[in-house]
Amino acid sequence: MFLENQLLPISALQHLLFCERQCALIHVEQLWAENQWTVEGRQLHEKAHQEKSSLQGSVRISNSLQLRSLRLGLVGQADVVEFHSSSKVVPVEYKRGKPKTNQCDEVQLCAQALCLEEMLNLEIDHGFLFYGKRKRRTLVQFDSKIRDLTRQTTTRLHQMIDNRETPLAVRMEKCDQCSLLQLCLPDAMRYSKGINAFVERQIKSIDSNDGPKTDDFEFVE
Numbered sequence: 001m002f003l004e005n006q007l008l009p010i011s012a013l014q015h016l017l018f019c020e021r022q023c024a025l026i027h028v029e030q031l032w033a034e035n036q037w038t039v040e041g042r043q044l045h046e047k048a049h050q051e052k053s054s055l056q057g058s059v060r061i062s063n064s065l066q067l068r069s070l071r072l073g074l075v076g077q078a079d080v081v082e083f084h085s086s087s088k089v090v091p092v093e094y095k096r097g098k099p100k101t102n103q104c105d106e107v108q109l110c111a112q113a114l115c116l117e118e119m120l121n122l123e124i125d126h127g128f129l130f131y132g133k134r135k136r137r138t139l140v141q142f143d144s145k146i147r148d149l150t151r152q153t154t155t156r157l158h159q160m161i162d163n164r165e166t167p168l169a170v171r172m173e174k175c176d177q178c179s180l181l182q183l184c185l186p187d188a189m190r191y192s193k194g195i196n197a198f199v200e201r202q203i204k205s206i207d208s209n210d211g212p213k214t215d216d217f218e219f220v221e
Helices: 011-018 020-027 036-050 104-120 144-163 173-177 195-207
Strands: 054-056 059-069 074-084 089-095 126-131 136-141
Touching (some): 011 020, 020 144, 059 104, 074 104, 089 104, 104 126, 104 136, 104 144
Parallel strands (some): 089 126
Antiparallel strands (some): 054 059, 059 074, 074 089
């Protein structure tokens, strides 16, 4: 069981699965920057949170419900939680764009379900992701695989935050859509064979009057 001051944001799980370095820059280094996609995502969430809780037929819709799990060490907020008359509880998470190739959104939603299960002492078998570009819900079943992945990701998140780890930058295609691109600098110059080997070669080249070697640098384009 975790203490209140040890709880980490549920949203950090999505950051972690998208990119561990991005997660560390946000939650360890406390860095943030906006771009078109983060603004659109924030506006979509704000719209969901501005909606008042309501009763639609036999379903009570609760917006901006506060969540926490002392077992997992997580805290956060659900965009929407549906409380059905049959005692069924269904979390709904709003996302801009469309479904991703990895399971980062599914893990974030599953973490919300695990929090609700702990808080309400019940079992939740599914939830929905609402994507702004598609404008319809995507069903997420909370089977054993997604539950295990969510718990494993939570363990990794606590490990990284507790150890204050910031992984090195690795240039990938998805970097172009990251709002932290200019803070992360995945295209920065790096040494191709390690700094110690580079220094040794420079010393040798100076001793031999050949001047420093320029082919020890590798540029990422």
